[in-house]
Amino acid sequence: MFVQLLSWLDSSPAHYWFAAWTTFAAFGLLTFFILLFPREQEWWRNPVFLSAIMLIVLFAFRWPMLFDNRPYPDPDESQFIAGAMTLREDPLFWKSVDGTTHGPLTEWPLLVGLIAHGSLNFKVARIASLILVWLQLISGLLIFRRLFGPRIAGLLVLPLLAVNAFTQIWSFVAYCSEHVPNALLAVGCCMLVSAWQAKGNAEGQRFPKLFAAGALLGAIPFAKLQAAPIALVTIIGGVWLILTTRNRAWRAVGAFVGGAATVAILIVAIVITCGIWVDFFGCYIMDNLRYASANRFPPDRSFGFADAPKMFFELGSAVGGFDEFALSVIAFALIGLIFLLRFTSWHRRWAVLTAIILITSAFAAMAPGRLYLHYLQLIIFPAGLFGGIVAGALFSTTESASSSYRFLRAAVPVVFVICGLAPQLWWRVGEPQPFLGRYTITKGALVRSAVSNEILEHARPGERLAIWGWMPMYWVETGLIQATRDGQTSRQIEPHPRLGYYRSRFMQDLLQTKPPVFVDAVGPGNFVYENRAESEHETFPELRDYIQNNYYLVRDLDSSRIYVRNDRL
Numbered sequence: 001m002f003v004q005l006l007s008w009l010d011s012s013p014a015h016y017w018f019a020a021w022t023t024f025a026a027f028g029l030l031t032f033f034i035l036l037f038p039r040e041q042e043w044w045r046n047p048v049f050l051s052a053i054m055l056i057v058l059f060a061f062r063w064p065m066l067f068d069n070r071p072y073p074d075p076d077e078s079q080f081i082a083g084a085m086t087l088r089e090d091p092l093f094w095k096s097v098d099g100t101t102h103g104p105l106t107e108w109p110l111l112v113g114l115i116a117h118g119s120l121n122f123k124v125a126r127i128a129s130l131i132l133v134w135l136q137l138i139s140g141l142l143i144f145r146r147l148f149g150p151r152i153a154g155l156l157v158l159p160l161l162a163v164n165a166f167t168q169i170w171s172f173v174a175y176c177s178e179h180v181p182n183a184l185l186a187v188g189c190c191m192l193v194s195a196w197q198a199k200g201n202a203e204g205q206r207f208p209k210l211f212a213a214g215a216l217l218g219a220i221p222f223a224k225l226q227a228a229p230i231a232l233v234t235i236i237g238g239v240w241l242i243l244t245t246r247n248r249a250w251r252a253v254g255a256f257v258g259g260a261a262t263v264a265i266l267i268v269a270i271v272i273t274c275g276i277w278v279d280f281f282g283c284y285i286m287d288n289l290r291y292a293s294a295n296r297f298p299p300d301r302s303f304g305f306a307d308a309p310k311m312f313f314e315l316g317s318a319v320g321g322f323d324e325f326a327l328s329v330i331a332f333a334l335i336g337l338i339f340l341l342r343f344t345s346w347h348r349r350w351a352v353l354t355a356i357i358l359i360t361s362a363f364a365a366m367a368p369g370r371l372y373l374h375y376l377q378l379i380i381f382p383a384g385l386f387g388g389i390v391a392g393a394l395f396s397t398t399e400s401a402s403s404s405y406r407f408l409r410a411a412v413p414v415v416f417v418i419c420g421l422a423p424q425l426w427w428r429v430g431e432p433q434p435f436l437g438r439y440t441i442t443k444g445a446l447v448r449s450a451v452s453n454e455i456l457e458h459a460r461p462g463e464r465l466a467i468w469g470w471m472p473m474y475w476v477e478t479g480l481i482q483a484t485r486d487g488q489t490s491r492q493i494e495p496h497p498r499l500g501y502y503r504s505r506f507m508q509d510l511l512q513t514k515p516p517v518f519v520d521a522v523g524p525g526n527f528v529y530e531n532r533a534e535s536e537h538e539t540f541p542e543l544r545d546y547i548q549n550n551y552y553l554v555r556d557l558d559s560s561r562i563y564v565r566n567d568r569l
Contacts, residue, residue, distance in 0.1 A: 003443060006063065010439040013432070016064070023060040024165065027053045028421075031154035035413060038151045045150050051138045054161055058130055058137075061165040064435035065173045066130060067444035069123040071473040072170035074374070075527050079487035080175055081120050082475035084110035086482040089462075094271065094279040098485040101288055102177040104267075105223035109180060121446045121476060125175035132179040133164045136381050139186035140388065146193045147350060148392035155413055156392050159420030160384035163325040166428040168435070171373040172319070178377035181220045181227035185234065185357075186381050188216035192238050192256075193350075196245070207255040213238065214259025222267055225288045226364055227378060233360045235260050237353040244349065279505075287491075287498065292368045299490065299528075301369035308366040319373055320431060324423035326379060329387035330358070332419040336390040339397065347393035354389050358382040391416040451519070451560045452477035458554065458564045459516045466510055468492075468537040469521030470528045471560065483515035490528070493535050507542055516565045518551050523559025530559075 009015045030053070034045055043049065059066075071078050083097040084107040090096035093104035109132060113124045140160050144153035167173065191213035195206045217238070220231035235257070242252045271280040303311050316323045333355075340348060361382040365375040395412045448456075452474050459465060461479030470488040475481065484506050486492065491502040522529040522536045529535040538544040551563035 006067065006439055007443075010064065010436060013436055016433060016436055020057075020060040020165075023053070023057045024162070027057055027154075027161065028158060031158060032413075034154055035151055047138075047141055047145060047150075047153075050141060050154055051134075054137050054141075054157075055134050057161060058134060058165050062126075062130060062168075062173065064433060064439060065168060065170075066126045067123055067442075068435050068438050069121055069442060069444050070447045071122060071476070072174050073527075074171060074174065075470055075472050075488070076176065076374070077122065077125055077174040078472035078476050080107060080110060080177070081122070081125050082472045082482055082487055083107045084114055085120055085475065085479070086485075087111060088114060089481055092270075092274055092276065094276045094284065094485070095274065096485055097482065097487070098279065098283055099177075099487070100283075100491070101226060101291065102224050103222040103284065105184075105219055106177045106180050110175070119479065122174075123444055123446075126173060129173070129175040129179050132183040135183045136186040137161055137164065139183075139190035140381070140385060142190050143193050143385065144388055144392055146190075147347065147389065148396050152392055152395055152413065155417065156388035157384075158417065159325060159329055159387065159424070160381070162421055162424045162428075163321055163380060163384070166321050166424055167319075168431070168433065169319055169373065172377060174374075176374045176377060177224045178227075178374055180223040181230070182377060182381050184216050184220045184223060185227075185230060186385075188213050188220075188234065189385070191216060192241070195252075196346075207252065210238075210242070210252055210256040211259035211262075214256040215262050216259075218260035219263040222263060225284065226292070226368065226375075229360050229364050229367075230357060230378065230382075231260075233356055234353075237356060241349055241353070244345075282498075282501075299370065299494075302371045303369050305367070305369070308369070311371075312362065312366055315371065315373060315376060319376060321424055321427050322376060322380075324427045325420070326383045328419045328423050329383050332416060333387040333390040336394050339394060342397045343393040344396065347389070347396060350389050351386075351393055354382065354386040358386045387416070387420060446477065448477045449473070449558065451521075451557050451562065454555055454557055454562055455480070455517050455519065458562075458568055464513045464515035466513075466515045466518045467521055468519065468543070469526055469535070469560075471519070471521035471526055474519060474521070474560075480517070483513040483518075484509035492540065493529065503540055503542070506540075507546070510543075510546070514550075514565065516568050518547055518563040518565075520561040520563070521559075523561075525559050 009019055027050075030044060030050070080102075083099060086097050087093065087104075087107055088111065093099070093107070097107070099106060109128045110120060110125060113128045114120045117124050137157060137160055141153055141157045144156040148156070191209050195209040195213060214235065217231050217234050221228035238256055239253055242256060243249050245252075271277050313323075316326060337351065337355075340351060343351060358379070361378045365378045368375070391412055395409060455465065455474060455478050459478070459480055463480055464483035465475060465478065465480035466483035467474060468489050470490060472487050486502075486506060486509075489506065492499070492506050520537045522532050524530050537547060547563055551565055552569055553561055554564050555562045
């Protein structure tokens with residue numbers, strides 16, 4: 001039944017667009033209906049019902065990309081999937097998997113998908129990314145309900161729903177390292193808001209929720225270290241919110257900060273106990289700081305800090321729908337701040353805090369100086385939250401205002417929707433869906449490359465595979481797991497101060513696992529490393545000698561050389 005439905009939707013663009021726009025229009029009309037007819041007990045106001053519709057909207061727009069079960073040009077998604085498959089066999093991160101710029105929490109949702117589905121592929125990973133986006137939308141809805149009541153909450157979340165549903169760029173649809181920190185930030189802010197009664201009444205502060213909020217925010221750096229500044233300013237802002245309520249403040253601060261420290265203490269304790277402190281601190285902390293601050297670590301920076309504002313607009317214009325969302329929502333919110341002093345004190349604090357979170361998110365996205373579009377995902381939820389809070393505060397401020405402000409109250413929802421939604425609709429209507437027709441061909445089945453088929457002639461799923469280069473898709477397509485902790489070998493190829501350390505570690509892992517197949521994925525058409533003379537495994541003498549003595553070249557296929565261990569021939 002499900003396959004037949006997707007086949008029908010895939011058979012015609014008219015079928016696809018009818019279903020997609022119908023679901024989105026249904027949610028949009030429902031939010032306006034709730035705004036105009038505020039009946040407290042009606043079932044269609046229930047956040048569970050609204051959340052379910054948001055999931056349907058996301059799926060209605062994104063399903064052609066979810067079931068396009070093949071790798072996208074950016075290999076990061078393949079690297080995350082390969083890391084999760086490896087962690088199932090050896091769950092100790094930094095010993096079995098080195099995520100370079102991401103931590104263990106990025107792979108954990110994929111482990112859930114692996115357990116639930118029994119195997120991992122691109123389809124499962126993209127469904128996991130959809131669920132993480134859905135968690136952000138649910139959190140946004142609940143935050144707006146808590147701050148402004150159920151009447152306007154659904155409308156305030158509309159721009160966020162639209163930007164996440166409408167996007168079709170692979171950098172946003174694929175499972176990315178930004179999805180987990182975004183979800184942690186969203187759920188953490190939701191828990192923080194719900195730790196107070198409505199309107200910031202401190203009498204009902206809930207310490208368990210403060211602890212949970214702190215734990216979620218404190219976990220962000222262990223999903224992606226680049227997002228650590230966002231976590232830091234949100235935690236500082238949470239402390240500020242607690243102190244300004246002046247009710248059992250220091251006990252509440254202790255619960256919140258204690259939660260924030262818990263994840264770090266647990267992970268550091270595990271790292272020290274298991275003897276992998278050198279890899280954790282040296283490879284994850286220090287090397288990531290070098291990655292963000294200098295050109296002496298691969299890959300090199302593309303622009304400096306002075307050029308970051310200009311590059312923000314250039315990168316945003318390359319992502320269809322991003323500027324239409326971010327610039328219009330932020331512009332609305334900045335204009336709305338003219339009335340900041342008229343906001344209630346509780347709404348004013350949240351408007352200030354979310355503005356700071358947004359600025360910090362923009363800094364975190366641009367600080368590495370790399371032209372990676374997926375970094376912009378760090379900005380989406382903070383932008384939607386900031387715009388929604390300012391709009392909700394404006395709406396609430398005029399509730400009992402004089403007649404001169406009642407017009408403003410009626411205008412706020414209209415202007416907010418025009419700013420936050422109209423540019424996105426204009427962009428989305430004019431763009432085709434490039435993935436239509438794919439499902440009819442594959443029915444969502446994993447598509448293997450010729451290289452992966454050749455690898456499976458010599459190894460069985462679940463065994464180890466070593467890859468030199470940057471083609472982690474071969475792990476996903478074959479079901480093999482990493483023979484070394486590196487999902488890509490840029491740190492073993494590029495010249496930098498710690499080249500010797502990473503090469504030594506690569507050999508140590510390889511000698512321990514002795515994989516049946518070794519692939520040198522350096523050659524024309526492969527990701528990043530196409531020049532064999534400069535980057536092939538023979539440039540590493542110790543590895544060259546080991547492969548020459550223990551492996552046999554069986555085929556040079558699609559610019560990848562496949563070596564099989566001698567005892568497998």
